[in-house]
Amino acid sequence: MPTRLTTYFLRTLREDPSDAEVTSHRLLVRAGYIRRQAPGVFAWLPIGLRVKEKIERIIREEMTNAGAHEVHFPALLPREPYEATGRWTEYGDGLFRLQDRKGADYLLAPTHEEVFTLLVKDLYNSYKDLPLSIYQIQDKYRDEARPRAGLLRGREFTMKDAYSFDYTDAGLDASYQAQRDAYERIFTRLGLEYVIVKADAGAMGGSKSEEFLHPTVVGEDTFVRSAGGYAANVEAYVTEVPDALPIDGLPAAVVLDSPNTPTIATLVDLANAEYPRPDGRAWTAADTLKNVVLALTHLDGTRELVAIGLPGDREVDMKRIEVAFAPAEAEQATEADFAKNPALVKGYIGPWSPLGAVLGEESASGIRFLLDPRVVDGTEWITGANLDQKHVFGLVAGRDFTADGTIEAAEVRAGDPAPDGSGPVELARGMEIGHVFQLGRKYADVLGLKVLDENGKLVTVTMGSYGIGVTRILAIIAEGNNDDKGLVWPAAVSPFDVYVLATGKDPAAFSAAEQVCAAIEATGRSVLYDDRPKVSPGVKFGDAELIGIPKIVIAGRGVAEGVVELWDRVTGERTPVAITEVADALG
């Protein structure tokens, strides 16, 4: 029996929802798939639930193929395991916390590493039990600061999260690869183009991490890739460190007047005008060393200033900064921060001044000083002299100043070399659709998950964590599959296989439509049938286009000659077909 629009709980809307900022949100609401309940919190209407279940089915099949077993954890979890790993605090405002009637602390889980670890600890004790991969498809919670992109970044969202357990590094590699392979199959079946990029594993304490990004110009993530096959998100890009240069024989640094040059551009102009290079080459921003002061807020609430030195032709990338300092939060230092540190002369900050070292833990300011990896020993710089309206020229790294360490803080630019030598990178934008992660022994260490190995020795288990945002990829599929008329689902996730509609007032069209529905369903395909008797063809066509089932059959005047029309939602092409041949013609 087809699903009939006269009784189905489906209503399309003529107007875009006022709060929808992205296409998927707008179309999924208008076409009756979802309905907003609160910021980032949605109800699934019948037709939306069908798409979600199709995606889940594909994921389940590939998880089974990867040897993973399905479990289901609660969303409501006690504080203690998350306290043990530090995530109760590290998640900050992003975690929904609550108390029960006895005042015990609970959370709505954002991911489940802790309790999966404890479950396996509970039930397993021997290397013979391993490897193990378990997963769930479950509703998760994150209190996003700006939940404005519909399902792309919800506060309640469905996720497939899998966890692997091994007792050797080689075992983890194999489990990781099995999930990674499954992800490739899943995204291929879903018709979702993807790029696998190296991701930063730092914040989670793991050793290896890759993201599956769907390339799209509206993506919120930037990644780099080389023609030679390198791909990484910008947070994970590692700068190629040039060789150090000889210091011997370099001239001494000189402090020169540089009035009104608080920016790199004004400084370069002045240098070229007033202090041209003897060899005639122009000074450029790349010859200057820019020192940026940031304020970190640590988990315990303390505030620390830190300075970053980088070539003046590069900006700091706050996303890279964020990853580099996580879980501390970084921001630009404020006027108040400068006021408290009179050793810093704003606009003219440098690591060195005639009065002594200014940046670095052993310096006058005591402010930690980190350098871009390109600032190797022997490089010469124009930089602030920590004296108002003065810069120092020819300051040599490793001779005149040193740092407390290096940091990946500078923006990555098109043309930068891939760290694996595979050529220059280009920048692209994408949306994260999956993430695979070698957690290593971090969680097992903290929570005490050990097994006996072949020699009867207790060894700590090594873990992986693998996530796909189910509701998110549904939205991403909708983002990538629509036109000005509405949604255009790929067949693999279309809520129904075929949309049948009858037009006009002639009962013959409706009975022909019924016949068509029956014939299609006899081939195992599902049908949504627009059987509304008093709705104009224009409205019916508009709804069919908005809802976006890729194959449409129209039963109209032609039925008198035994003919209906096949309407391809993708190409827009309409083809007359004999009623008796519709099921075959659908391919």
Place this chain on the structure above:
Amino acid sequence: MPTRLTTYFLRTLREDPSDAEVTSHRLLVRAGYIRRQAPGVFAWLPIGLRVKEKIERIIREEMTNAGAHEVHFPALLPREPYEATGRWTEYGDGLFRLQDRKGADYLLAPTHEEVFTLLVKDLYNSYKDLPLSIYQIQDKYRDEARPRAGLLRGREFTMKDAYSFDYTDAGLDASYQAQRDAYERIFTRLGLEYVIVKADAGAMGGSKSEEFLHPTVVGEDTFVRSAGGYAANVEAYVTEVPDALPIDGLPAAVVLDSPNTPTIATLVDLANAEYPRPDGRAWTAADTLKNVVLALTHLDGTRELVAIGLPGDREVDMKRIEVAFAPAEAEQATEADFAKNPALVKGYIGPWSPLGAVLGEESASGIRFLLDPRVVDGTEWITGANLDQKHVFGLVAGRDFTADGTIEAAEVRAGDPAPDGSGPVELARGMEIGHVFQLGRKYADVLGLKVLDENGKLVTVTMGSYGIGVTRILAIIAEGNNDDKGLVWPAAVSPFDVYVLATGKDPAAFSAAEQVCAAIEATGRSVLYDDRPKVSPGVKFGDAELIGIPKIVIAGRGVAEGVVELWDRVTGERTPVAITEVADALG
């Protein structure tokens, strides 16, 4: 491919979990179906998830048969709709409440009447859109005070909740009946015996309500039923009111000394000894009027005393009291309450004293006075005289005292008449497995859900609400289907259709078992195969019994002769069968 124990994520436990107070909890944990995460909060392991999904599938099929469409709402919902209906407050400590990062109030939904109402209001506006029935299978939250019975009363639990929308009372009756019929089919398919009892609809503000109870001596609900077909839970039982008696000619009441008679038993003894009836019939407890003082705590926090007068041979039933006064909470009045009301002479309280009326809003105490419906005008009573050590005899209802109303507060006893005249009732115990409810217009009124009727007039929609606790009925099935060895699943919900085990060290047994698995799966049945190579037959048999799949095949020594054993988990019977005939023999 069979699911193999060597790789399946399933571990049975030898010991009962220490916190398990009920059989289902104990066995489901021991057999590896569930694992506790917090009080009343459980994780589902793979084999448990299979049972849960089988139950859900049956429910879905019957919901579809009843014409209901599946949707899925979030668990996290904003306060406002629940504030509008009063449930934000009325749920008291039972509601999990939380705030987001902006301080907005949210709850974890215990049921979803409000948001279903708002969804339909959002999308529908005409009588032509109705009737509509929509449902979800979704995880719900209630902060139970004592979550000690495993899945029987969880704090996070899965529920099927359906809601119907009609614009006429007759429509609601039909929608209600369709759900009620679906429930009968569901419980029949699940092999769950049930009784449909009238339930109290008061607290939810509705007009009609029935519960599906599974009769069991360990049930937490008491219900009554007559041979003539009446059935109700005790909260919904309505007392048959006797006819009033003539008052004219009854003798005047007299106050008599009754030293040391603070209880009904001591009072009856003294009355028979000191003040025998002229006609020689003994006084009994039924001749006395007992006055019980309760303290109500209203939602706004105010405390009110209320007195209930009932025949001395009946106790008050606190469950009936609870329903009668909901949402106020009732408890016995405390010593402090009595101390504040000197008009009440504890142990000798009555509605009347020689000094004037004592109970009732117009009385000396001003305490509201409610009577059992059996205390009709013209009945004569021995009751307290509100003087220490004195009772009054021959106090006549309607002549010497009146009340502010009647109340269904007295216990129901076996032999009490069914209110529909179908004979005396008996008492039984049961567990609630489903609840169907005519909400009427309460929610639609408050939230403004109206549609245009045939005449273009706005009418308020009338609703029904229908619930089945999925995880609860799973536990109830486990409660009713086990023996001292473990679980014994009914075929309809068994996690696998057949359990195959190979014993001994002879590879022939294992290859015969593989052959059996393949033959069974070829008939469309699912198989769990105990392929563990080095586990003793005793352990294997024990696990098979604990896990409780009803049909077991043992491949052991007999395979040399081409024979395996069919082991019926229900009867314990073992039957040799030719390997080639196993699939057929399973029926």
